Amino acid sequence: MALSCPACQQTLRVTRYEGEKVALCTGCRGCFLAGRSLRQIERNRDIEVPLEAAASPTAEMPELSRACPRCKLTMRKARYGELGGAIVDQCQQCGGIWLDPGELEAIQLNYEAVNPLPTEDSPPAxxxxxxxxxxxxxxxxxxxxxxxxxxxxxxxxxxxxxxxxxxxxxxxxxxxxxxxLFAIDISQQYHITEALFSFERANEYFLQLHPAQSGRWHIQELNANGYSILGRQLFGLLYTFTMELRDQRQQLIMTMKRRPRLYFHELDILDENGNHAGRARLRFSWLSRIVSVEDNEGTELLRLTGPVWKPWTFQIYQGLRQMGTITKKWSGSLLESFTDADNFSIRFDGNLNTRRKRLVIGGLMLVDSLYFEGKKPFWQHFISTPGIQLVLASAAAVLSLTALLSS
Structure with a gap:
């Protein structure tokens, strides 16, 4: 997933500076790099600089805390360099360092001031x-x-x-x-054993992207061993899973992990590096089905809303503005009756950014597991109806309030 500038939120462009990989912001000209890369650049003497400016410190330490572009955690302020003239933001988890404009040059100048080139009389360095x-x-x-x-x-x-x-x-x-991307057509792979023996198998999906030249992606459920398949038969809606989304070259795009929940179901969304990118969470509602798509801090970015009178349709909202639609398609009488193979589509009506489009795909996997899979035992259909869900949610709220008052 592309990194975003913690100062101006623009997408960082990965480039090479003095042989090291640096993520550069084309807006504010700040950069993000690994600590090892910064040490290598600091010691590089390929660029001639006036040593009179070497001891000049950068601006005073800014009060604004910045979030790590990779981990999204708040970075700590620290002085860096031989003379401590540069104040940098460093992530305590991944070790990455964010440099504001001018700080990289100051670090190089300070190093050269403290470590001058050897003269003819000095021993070889x-x-x-x-x-x-x-x-x-x-x-x-x-x-x-x-x-x-x-x-x-x-x-x-x-x-x-x-x-x-x-x-x-x-x-x-x-x-x-x-x-x-303006649309995705998704088809779920079905297995003959589901039709013959009513036995659930691991889910597998194929995603046709539009425009068509964008290619075809693939979602595969992982760890589908005998125990997990048995758990799917026994627990249905409570079943947890891990899925991977890969492109046509089998390169990982993101991972989706569903947590075990009784009612307020959640699905964690991780980027290609395994970092937490967001989550999809089922919300309480009296008259509709709502899945909230959130960032790492729990802030709602999108809302997938499905009215009770339109069971196969969910609208994608960003605030009050509709940005797209998720629709389940009719797969035919045989497939609908004897398997849970679903066909559905996503249509993006607004200008969603690339990050939110990824998260919508994750939210769709939670929607499908809760509402779109048609071949379920009667009791699973029963508890997934809005009226019974209201009773379960109300009971959960009463129990939580009782526990809070008694503690």
Whole structure:
């Protein structure tokens, strides 16, 4: 998933600066990078700079706290560099560092002021730094500080660089597809055992994107072993699952995990790196079915609303504005009667951004598991009707209030 600037919320563009990968904001000119990459750039002397400005500190520490573009957690302020002249925002979880405009240059200048180039009379300086800990030494087979073998760490770094390159390419390709996406037709794969033996199998979906040249994606339920299949037969609506959305090249786009809940069902949505991107949550309502799509902080971004008198239709709302529609299609008498294979579509009527389009797909998986799967035992249909859901929700509210008052 593309990273967003914590200062101006624009999408960060991944580029190379002095050989290191940097996520650059084209709006405010800030940048986000790993701590190891910053140490390498700091020691780079390829760019000539006037040393008179080396000790000049950057602006005073800003009061505004910034959120990590990768983890979405609040970063801490810290002084960085040989002279402590730069105030940076650092994530305590992933170690990433956000630099405001001018801070990167100040860090380089401060380093060169404290570590000037050797003169003819000075002893030769070690120009080789350990890729893992940054310790300077003569080049050899093993680091004198951390003990790592350079051949091993080099192989690991090359593998990581290859993975980063694939992830960056996948993210750019997926973002380009989502930007132009205006509709998705989704068909659920059915198995002959469902029709013959009324035995539920792991869910599998194919997504045809529109415009058609965007390709075809695939959703597959994971860990569909004997125990999970048995749990699906016994628990129905309470059944939990994990699904992966992949593109036509089998590159992971996002993961969806449904939590075990009695009524207020939830589905967590994770990006391609395993970071939490949002969640879909069933909301209480008297006259309609509502699934709220939220960000990491619990703020509602979208609302999927299905009126009682339109059981196969959900409208997508952003605030009070309708941004699209989710509709279940008739699959035919045989499939509807003997399997739970569903066909449905998403139509985006408004200008949803790429992040929200991803989250709508996750919300659809929760809607399908709660309302669209047609072949269920009678008791599951019974408890999924609005009237019975109201009774269950009211009972849950009374029990919660009683527990709160008694504590």
């Amino acid at each position: 070690y120009d080789f730094a350990c890729p893992k800990c940054g310790f300077s030494q003569q080049e050899g087979e093993q680091c004198q500080s951390c003990g790592v073998y350079f051949a091993k760490i080099k192989q690991q770094l090359e593998q990581q660089a290859a993975r980063d390159s694939v992830e960056a390419e996948t993210t750019a390709r997926v973002e380009a597809v989502l930007k132009d």
